[in-house]
Amino acid sequence: MERADYERLRWRCIRRALLELDITLTRFLDGGEFEKLNGDEKQAFVELADMEDHDLWDLLTGKAEIDDPRLAHIVALIRKS
Amino acid sequence: MSIPVLKFDAVIVGAGGAGLRSAIQLSEAGLKTAVLSKVFPTRSHTVAAQGGVAASLGNSEEDHWTWHMYDTVKGSDWLGDQDAIEFMCKKANEVVVELEHYGMPFDRTDDGKIYQRPFGGHMSNFGEKPVRRSCAAADRTGHAMLHAMYQRNVKANTQFFVEWMALDLIRDEEGHVLGVTAMEMETGQIVIFHARATIFATGGAGRIYYSSTNAFINTGDGLGMAARAGIPLEDMEFWQFHPTGVAGAGVLITEGVRGEGGILRNSSKERFMERYAPNAKDLASRDVVSRAMTTEIKEGRGCGANKDYVLLDITHLDPATIMKRLPGIHEIGLQFAGVDCLKEPLPVVPTCHYQMGGIPTHYSGRVVMPQGGDMNAVVPGFYAGGECACASVHGANRLGTNSLLDLLVFGKSAGDSAVEDLKAGRAHRDLPKDVADKTLARISALDNRKGGANVHETRLAMQRTMQDHAGVFRFSDLLKEGVSKILEVEKAARNLEIKDKSMAWNTARTEALEMENLIEVAKATMISAEARKESRGAHVRDDAPDSPEFPNGRNDAVWLKHTLFSPADNSICYKPVNMQPLSVEPVELKTRSY
Numbered sequence: 267m268e269r270a271d272y273e274r275l276r277w278r279c280i281r282r283a284l285l286e287l288d289i290t291l292t293r294f295l296d297g298g299e300f301e302k303l304n305g306d307e308k309q310a311f312v313e314l315a316d317m318e319d320h321d322l323w324d325l326l327t328g329k330a331e332i333d334d335p336r337l338a339h340i341v342a343l344i345r346k347s
Numbered sequence: 348m349s350i351p352v353l354k355f356d357a358v359i360v361g362a363g364g365a366g367l368r369s370a371i372q373l374s375e376a377g378l379k380t381a382v383l384s385k386v387f388p389t390r391s392h393t394v395a396a397q398g399g400v401a402a403s404l405g406n407s408e409e410d411h412w413t414w415h416m417y418d419t420v421k422g423s424d425w426l427g428d429q430d431a432i433e434f435m436c437k438k439a440n441e442v443v444v445e446l447e448h449y450g451m452p453f454d455r456t457d458d459g460k461i462y463q464r465p466f467g468g469h470m471s472n473f474g475e476k477p478v479r480r481s482c483a484a485a486d487r488t489g490h491a492m493l494h495a496m497y498q499r500n501v502k503a504n505t506q507f508f509v510e511w512m513a514l515d516l517i518r519d520e521e522g523h524v525l526g527v528t529a530m531e532m533e534t535g536q537i538v539i540f541h542a543r544a545t546i547f548a549t550g551g552a553g554r555i556y557y558s559s560t561n562a563f564i565n566t567g568d569g570l571g572m573a574a575r576a577g578i579p580l581e582d583m584e585f586w587q588f589h590p591t592g593v594a595g596a597g598v599l600i601t602e603g604v605r606g607e608g609g610i611l612r613n614s615s616k617e618r619f620m621e622r623y624a625p626n627a628k629d630l631a632s633r634d635v636v637s638r639a640m641t642t643e644i645k646e647g648r649g650c651g652a653n654k655d656y657v658l659l660d661i662t663h664l665d666p667a668t669i670m671k672r673l674p675g676i677h678e679i680g681l682q683f684a685g686v687d688c689l690k691e692p693l694p695v696v697p698t699c700h701y702q703m704g705g706i707p708t709h710y711s712g713r714v715v716m717p718q719g720g721d722m723n724a725v726v727p728g729f730y731a732g733g734e735c736a737c738a739s740v741h742g743a744n745r746l747g748t749n750s751l752l753d754l755l756v757f758g759k760s761a762g763d764s765a766v767e768d769l770k771a772g773r774a775h776r777d778l779p780k781d782v783a784d785k786t787l788a789r790i791s792a793l794d795n796r797k798g799g800a801n802v803h804e805t806r807l808a809m810q811r812t813m814q815d816h817a818g819v820f821r822f823s824d825l826l827k828e829g830v831s832k833i834l835e836v837e838k839a840a841r842n843l844e845i846k847d848k849s850m851a852w853n854t855a856r857t858e859a860l861e862m863e864n865l866i867e868v869a870k871a872t873m874i875s876a877e878a879r880k881e882s883r884g885a886h887v888r889d890d891a892p893d894s895p896e897f898p899n900g901r902n903d904a905v906w907l908k909h910t911l912f913s914p915a916d917n918s919i920c921y922k923p924v925n926m927q928p929l930s931v932e933p934v935e936l937k938t939r940s941y
């Protein structure tokens with residue numbers, strides 16, 4: 267991932283509407299979990315980070331489910347982190 | 348160096364509830380309006396508001412705006428200006444119904460009216476018994492509000508500048524406000540927004556504290572910009588601590604939980620609020636509940652290994668009701684406390700939540716400051732609304748659900764006043780020659796400094812200092828020490844160093860710039876808190892206890908006045924509270940008890 271792309275993504279993760287997501291996503295990025303992902307997984311993470319805060323939070327807390335297995339896989343990784 | 352200039356009728360900094368509400372007024376009046384935001388509008392922190400918005404619609408039971416006004420004045424511990432409070436409470440029904448017309452999906456009663464829930468501090472008939480006044484859209488009230496208003500703005504051709512950070516307010520020699528300097532994050536480019544009207548709606552600054560319910564974005568940028576431009580900050584000693592942040596994480600458990608029947612208990616499972624607030628009990632106003640919780644913990648009746656939290660119990664409620672009316676709560680318990688709240692009570696502590704003070708405004712949304720003997724002289728071209736502003740309706744303590752109302756009412760009135768002033772002929776004034784010099788100097792200092800302070804460490808030092816020295820309970824010696832400590836932190840904050848010098852998406856630079864705003868707010872808070880030698884609302888001092896002469900430690904003879912902190916020389920002056928409502932009799936001073 268290009269530096270600018272990563273930094274844009276990081277800004278969109280460390281400045282969310284919900285504190286819950288600030289904490290969870292910042293931990294995932296700055297804790298090195300994101301670095302371990304392969305290219306496709308990183309792309310899937312970017313798609314998740316684009317979601318509305320409450321929708322993403324519902325996924326991360328298991329209140330809602332997502333059909334796309336690529337995204338579901340990343341949700342599971344974030345929940346474990 | 349030549350800097351691009353973008354010319355608008357109005358520039359609004361902030362795309363949360365207040366900014367979007369102002370923008371509707373301006374754009375629908377046909378004015379060319381720019382809205383700047385650090386994040387996409389519907390990522391603004393208003394999204395986090397779950398509990399609802401207050402309006403005395405009387406849909407569930409009899410209610411009246413004068414009762415709402417009484418609750419707000421009492422909640423404010425009589426520090427709120429009664430003209431502004433009347434204005435807000437009277438306008439509540441209008442702005443809520445407008446929102447409904449914008450498409451806000453409020454919860455409904457069976458007969459199709461807006462459903463209203465009970466909430467802490469909402470009482471009928473001048474404090475007699477709880478009344479249902481809060482209007483909500485499930486647990487997504489703020490989110491639904493922003494979506495409805497964003498769509499309305501798109502239709503009205505508001506121009507959004509997303510992921511742009513405003514850096515400094517532009518004021519000319521005569522004190523007129525002419526716009527802002529701002530940075531486009533994607534390129535790092537600095538641009539001047541030259542406007543006939545400038546509206547600040549930048550939200551709160553709760554990140555000055557270590558334990559906070561506020562998202563990371565709440566860095567008080569509007570207050571920092573105003574302070575650097577010589578505008579004083581009002582009543583900054585007053586911060587509301589939310590009684591129920593998840594112990595250890597800060598994540599908020601909405602007051603609606605107590606509204607629906609949640610009970611606070613100590614280590615012996617006692618419902619301790621019965622002792623502190625016999626009538627309202629767990630629904631007493633926030634500072635009363637926070638103080639009671641802190642007292643329980645301080646007197647050894649806290650829970651857990653360190654006896655440092657109390658319990659919020661909803662295990663007696665019908666699980667179906669919890670899941671329907673309070674769906675987020677179950678998940679928060681599991682995720683941040685490891686507790687299933689249907690079976691076990693949740694660990695909670697008082698946590699910094701809301702800033703009552705801010706940029707001083709009149710209820711018309713115009714920014715005011717002392718000038719030539721007038722304590723409330725208008726700063727021409729400058730308006731503010733929402734959490735960054737101080738109208739002052741929240742006074743020493745805000746009632747729950749009154750801030751969503753504040754941003755609707757004062758967002759709208761700031762917009763209306765700007766429209767009025769522009770229609771009356773306010774023109775673009777010439778930009779000063781040195782218009783962006785200060786901004787450019789700040790950026791260049793950050794980029795070139797060697798051996799300066801680390802941003803993360805400086806922020807942590809500030810947050811610890813604020814938490815330990817100006818928390819929910821305040822002590823004279825700690826406040827004094829806090830003042831010298833925060834002035835030390837200020838030196839570091841003025842000497843920050845960043846390693847990353849790139850132009851595009853330089854989040855290190857952005858965070859350093861935010862830090863320069865946070866410190867202005869922290870300093871104003873600490874110095875104002877040290878100076879106010881009484882207890883009032885959310886400002887509770889150990890050396891101003893409850894006594895027959897000064898019930899609750901409040902001393903109206905000396906302290907019934909607003910603080911105005913001037914950042915340039917760290918000085919304080921005071922201005923009177925407006926006790927005269929617009930059309931009704933004043934709510935007379937009395938002891939605040941629930």
Ligand SMILES: Cc1cc2nc3c(=O)[nH]c(=O)nc-3n(C[C@H](O)[C@H](O)[C@H](O)COP(=O)(O)OP(=O)(O)OC[C@H]3O[C@@H](n4cnc5c(N)ncnc54)[C@H](O)[C@@H]3O)c2cc1C
Nearest residue numbers: 361362363364365385393396398399513550733734748751
């Ligand atoms: C968890 C939580 C729950 C709450 N629940 C309720 C509730 O139920 N009822 C209630 O009445 N109140 C509630 N509140 C309080 C209420 O949500 C806030 O006071 C209110 O939403 C603030 O709105 P605002 O428009 O002033 O600011 P925000 O919504 O915070 O918006 C600020 C805007 O300013 C922008 N901005 C900031 N600085 C800059 C800059 N330098 N350059 C460009 N843009 C900038 C941001 O990007 C954002 O768009 C709650 C608060 C929290 C934290």
